[in-house]
Amino acid sequence: MKVNGVQRAAPDDTRLLLSDHLRQELGLTGTHVGCEHGVCGCCTVLLDGAPVRSCLMLAVQAEGHDVTTIEGLARDGSALHPVQQAFHECHALQCGFCTPGFVMSVVGLLAQHPHPTEQEVDEGIAGNLCRCTGYASIRRAVTRAAELNSSPHVGKSGPKGRDGA
Amino acid sequence: MKPPPFAYHAPGSIDEACNLLSTLEDAKVLAGGQSLIPLLNFRLARPQHLIDINRIAGVDRIYERDGGVAVQALVRQAAVEDSDVVARVCPLLTDAIRLVAHRVIRNRGTVCGSIAHADPASELPAVLLALGGSVVAKSTRGERVIGAGALFAGVFETTLAPDEVLVEAWFPSSSKPYSVIEESRRHGDFALAGVVRASDRLALFGVAPTPVLADPRDPARGLEPSRDLEASPDFRLHLIRVLTEQAFAA
């Protein structure tokens, strides 16, 4: 299977969930596990570009497919993806646990609806649980991300911050 | 919440899948996995064998036939949602599919899988019933057509034999007036109660062990709905009357 553009081996253990395979075998711990029954969305990754719950797939099922995780959106040290940038600008994350799942879901949402209406935003992010933000800032981030997507030169190039902090 | 051990099979054809189902004890078909894998993770389902049909090519078509639209085994719910054919031929199905969970679930979940899973609170079995559709079931013994009225037997129970795979669902075309209305607690949740109107036919879901046809003038007659955390039998009956009235008001 391809993970973030790199060919990776499929697991031997056929009962290993894709979420666990990504985190444990491949060391991609950015995908989080919140419920293991498909409700919270923390484990959301892109499968061939479309958001799916990695906790509801066996890792072996991803063989022959392209998986994109949060780590694959922006290469190390390079500028954040517009969705990531928008989340930062809008303070749309607090503890950060649900964030990768939200970001991947929003990437998928904006691919489907590049200029979503308020209702499309709400319905598009329903399906991911957040306990910290109350969703208001996440809504704002989706709208901002749509702006950034359509005008790539709008906004800053990256947050003020330290890597590895 | 990790799945219990099982033997994993990934057949390359429907015939191979049928062969496996006929020879293996205690086997379950894995299609979209959006219903089955949670059951595995909770260890509520412990099949000895999983037959993953996702490797089978050529069974993901949506096509018109016999005045309706046929949806094959591996058609994802999202594909139906985005399908122009479905929107033209059976827009009721397009409306209903948007109520199924959330888009992310629909990206993997299959229409045939949802029908075979037969959750009494789910939308697609009720749509099939309201439209008078049918499914095609295949096994090593051959193929047969099962009408919606004869398919659903109980809670999570269909009349499919243990060695049969549901390879296609056929939805007759829907014409106005039609609607699907449900009352649920959160966006995307299973319905506390729901109705599907297809012209003058009415099917109810969430209020009986299976979807049921009902008389729009007295939809609650004969119903003995169950009680759960979010709805009592009385509340379900009440909601059915309210939703039916809404569906037939236009």
Next chain:
Amino acid sequence: MTTRWFGAPVQRFEDDRLLRGHGRFTDDFDEGALECCFVRSPYAHARIRSIDATAARAMPGVIAVYTAVDLPFGGVDLPLLIPHPNLTHGRTQRCLASERVRYAGEAVAFVVAETRYLAEDAAELVEVDYEPLPVVITPEASSRAEHLVHDDVPGNVAAEMLQEVGDVEKALREAPHRKRLKFRYERAAASPMEGRAVWARWSAGDRKLMVYDSTQSPTSIRGGLAVLFGLPESNVEVIAPDVGGGFGPKIMLFYPDELLVPYAAMQLGRPVKWTEDRQEHFTAVNQERGQVHEVVVGFDAEGRVLALSDDFIHDGGAYTPYGIILPIISAAQVPGPYRIPNYRVRFRDMYTNATPTSPYRGAGRPHACFVMERTLDAIAADLHLDRIELRRRNLIQAGEFPYDVGVAWQDGNTVVYDSGDYPTLLDKAIANLGPKPAGDNVGMGIGIYVEGTGVGPYEGAHVQVLVSGKVVAATGIPSQGQAHATVWAQVVADELGVDVGDVEVTSGDTRRFPWGVGTFASRGAVTAGNAMHVAARMVADKAKHIAADHLEAAVEDLELAGGLVRVKGSPDRGIPLGAVAVLSNPVRYAFGGGTEAATQFAARPREGPPLRDGEQPGLEATGYYSPPGSTWASGCHAAYVRVDPKTFRLEILKYVVVHDCGRVINPLVLQGQIEGGVAQGIGGAFYERLAYDGDGQLRNASFMEFLMPYATEIPPIEIDHIETPSPLNPLGVKGAGEAGVIPVGAVLASAIEDATGIEITEMPLSPLRLFELYRLMER
């Protein structure tokens, strides 16, 4: 000190790594750690006849299975964290039960294996022979005491406390009007997105224990582990890495795994980690909110409250590790922002066969607010008075501070409100709420609350200017999303006159700062924030003293700005802070980085030894802040709702918040805290419930049936602020973490009652419940 950063909406430094998926949550740590799984009691109350782990131990991939008899501390009761003289019958559980289990979910055995998958397989093989016993599940049943949770606790009463201010009996007798009311709150769950997790490694060579723990108090865990395992504290390191939400349950300390995981690591010579799954989280992690209140209120014809008596039962669960803090808080907070001249409150903390209770965001305050606000609405209804006007008549006025309520507070003092302006909160909320939307079935709800925040004993901070000019700071308390790394950087940057981006803050790591209490009770900004301020000011003073020598200026003529220590009015006469850091450490041997300037032949000479008595090298300081008492934040929420007359679906049409947490350090962070709190309150009021059956089984231990709201269920919220600074601390701040959640139940109850005419005296609600209440009302 310039106040450039204090009050500024600085965007967070935490975001970059979290957004890239480079967060480090406890389960992210591997290093070949073994994984674990608990065997937990399926019964709410049972005797254990036997435990047989033979088959589990024999399973390939299983390294160890522990039961109570296998542990040297197996017979030791876990700590009773907060003793209290009224807690006459406190009980705590053991790490692993061996004789009796008292709640479904109580830990019985601990399996360690190569993977969690194998550990779960093995856990199923552990055979426990239970003899079920009668179950006591509701507070009312506990109070009837037909069955006992603990054989040696008569009447299931863990604690009883009675407090009185004034003479309630007399005042009730003399009151022109009296009313009896009963209110009921069900249990609720905080449900952070990250469950609990613990990772531990033992280095036998240097006898060092290292633990990552998704906890709200690493310093407390460190202290406990040192005592339990007989290690010097300096040999125990506890780090709360990135924590995916706390909301209270993670301030409960010494969950069994917090001892078992380090113990297993010490025994097995490999790192060990345990991460709970969502299903077990529901019963394994502490809950809160179960209370039943019986109120008698006396009032006059103008609606002024003359006397209030509240007799309540607190559902403590099967054990009382957290003492009676929760009912103390509820008892203290019932009067709220109102003048209650005669107040009597009695509570009994009762045992039930359910998960133990300890704080969940709000921690006893939501109940108190609900009781007071519902009582006022009931008085208004009786007298046909406007609910807003009634509240105005009863509010403590702006000139009445400090206001002594007279009852006990959770820090051992009494409740004294330090500052506030409740009438303005109310006026602004009503103004912001605006006119009622047109249409049927629309109702208005209102709720005003106070919140005791910033409780002690203390917090500390270490601040250091490095020779590079960058600043590092550390405090003991961890973050679970409250942006400590950004907010404390703002406080420090202001004191030191540097750019906020040049301050790097570490929190919750005992290697960096080993002293402190924890993150809970909306205390971070007050305690750690002020400690940062104290430490940074000490550093600033030291910098000025060192620079004064070299600039030949008086200390009073110096300021810190632009990264320099400079002479006021002569900005070109200054020394960069990094250079001052060099000079602060008189060295014999230069090692680069400008340190040549501090060697003995280069540094400007001064009388006496390079380091005077009491001086320390380095431009650093450790400071502490210990609050004299809590500071009292407050707020008013108001809302319009529509309740569908047929489906009883709730639509929140408008929700406004006016909030006062004193001076605000970062308005962006504060807004997030309030928006999140209100959403959690809406969830707790209308969607979430813990559905225990009569056998003490939790029927909805999954996200499919425990209904946390999605975005589609949470309306936009309008937030406004006033600031009444606290006179009690140098920064003038008050806490804000729990504010959003406290009045939501009261507000929605008030609005739903107004919309439907249904009398609301309970939480939570749902369409089903409203349907049933409506039916009852019609009869």
